[in-house]
Amino acid sequence: MKTPSDDLKNMLAAWRVEPEFRPGFNREVWCKIAASNAVRRESFWQNLLSTLFAAPRLATVTALAVAVLTLSLGSAHLAARNANARQWTMLEERYARSIDPLTRSSMKE
Amino acid sequence: MKKNLLLLAAMLLLAAGGYCAYYHFATSEMSSMLGKSQGEMEWLRQEFQLTDAQFEKIDALHAAYRPQCDRMCEKVAESRIRLDHLIDANRSVTPEVESAFKEYALLEEQCRQAMLGHIYDVSAAMSPESGARYVQLMKDHILLQYNTSHTALRGGHSH
Numbered sequence: 001m002k003t004p005s006d007d008l009k010n011m012l013a014a015w016r017v018e019p020e021f022r023p024g025f026n027r028e029v030w031c032k033i034a035a036s037n038a039v040r041r042e043s044f045w046q047n048l049l050s051t052l053f054a055a056p057r058l059a060t061v062t063a064l065a066v067a068v069l070t071l072s073l074g075s076a077h078l079a080a081r082n083a084n085a086r087q088w089t090m091l092e093e094r095y096a097r098s099i100d101p102l103t104r105s106s107m108k109e
Numbered sequence: 110m111k112k113n114l115l116l117l118a119a120m121l122l123l124a125a126g127g128y129c130a131y132y133h134f135a136t137s138e139m140s141s142m143l144g145k146s147q148g149e150m151e152w153l154r155q156e157f158q159l160t161d162a163q164f165e166k167i168d169a170l171h172a173a174y175r176p177q178c179d180r181m182c183e184k185v186a187e188s189r190i191r192l193d194h195l196i197d198a199n200r201s202v203t204p205e206v207e208s209a210f211k212e213y214a215l216l217e218e219q220c221r222q223a224m225l226g227h228i229y230d231v232s233a234a235m236s237p238e239s240g241a242r243y244v245q246l247m248k249d250h251i252l253l254q255y256n257t258s259h260t261a262l263r264g265g266h267s268h
Contacts, residue, residue, distance in 0.1 A: 061116060065123060072124040073131050080135035087139045091152035096250040098149055099174065099227055101181035101220040105189065 157239040166234045174227045181220050188213045221251060 051058075097103045142148045150171070154164050192209045199206055228247045232240035 064116075064120060068120045068124045069127050072127040076128040076131035077135065080132050083132075083136050084139045087136075087143050088152070091143060091149055092156070092246070093250075095149035095152055096247060099171070099178065099247075100224055100250070101178045101185060102217060104178070104182040105185035 157235055157243055159235065159239075163234055163236075167231050170227070170230050170234065174223075174230075177223060178227075181216070181223060185213075185216050185220060188216050224251065 142151050145151065150164075150168065153159065153167065159167065188209070192206075192213050195203075195206045195209050228244060228251075232243045234240075235243060
């Protein structure tokens with residue numbers, strides 16, 4: 001015997017949803033996602049900068065830290081470049097000595 | 110006041126930390142090359158941008174030259190010691206001193222010629238441009254050495 005619930009089951013089984021998207025729907029969705037990501041990134045940096053420079057003391061300390069770090073890294077870069085050049089010359093001299101019997105004999109004595 | 114001192118200490122720490130970290134990072138490769146026993150060969154490879162084949166050939170040339178170089182080095186050292194003793198033992202230029210001087214000079218010439226031969230062999234294994242630059246660089250070393258030894262023989266006076 002047929003029950004009302006059988007009818008409902010049959011109706012549900014036969015039900016097909018065919019959504020219709022307007023043209024350019026996908027593109028619009030991706031554009032919205034990209035825009036929201038950009039806003040989030042922007043707001044992170046804005047938040048960070050405004051936090052760092054909000055209080056005058058914190059701003060001074062931050063500026064000082066940046067200056068100190070720039071100076072120390074700059075001087076380290078120069079010192080490392082000089083040290084590398086010096087060591088490169090030492091390697092060149094070591095090579096020249098390694099093929100020169102006269103220099104090697106002087107070092108032996 | 111205390112806060113300012115603390116800030117100064119933090120800045121100094123930051124500066125020192127940044128300096129040390131950067132310096133160590135930037136010089137570690139060169140220091141490791143200098144510490145290696147064959148660091149000079151690595152220098153040659155990088156300075157003249159040698160290919161693996163060129164480097165292998167040059168390494169073989171060096172391996173073949175090394176025993177000859179060692180023998181010459183021994184001979185020169187012996188001759189120098191003999192000359193040194195003879196100079197101390199005499200008060201005039203005896204025939205023996207003269208002969209020791211000649212022997213020493215002859216050995217020096219032989220060493221330079223052998224070294225120059227090796228330099229030409231190595232340069233031939235490189236590209237023409239690198240080979241020419243290598244000869245030029247090694248020539249400077251040979252001539253510098255030559256001038257130094259002649260200045261030393263002349264008693265430190267350059268004429």
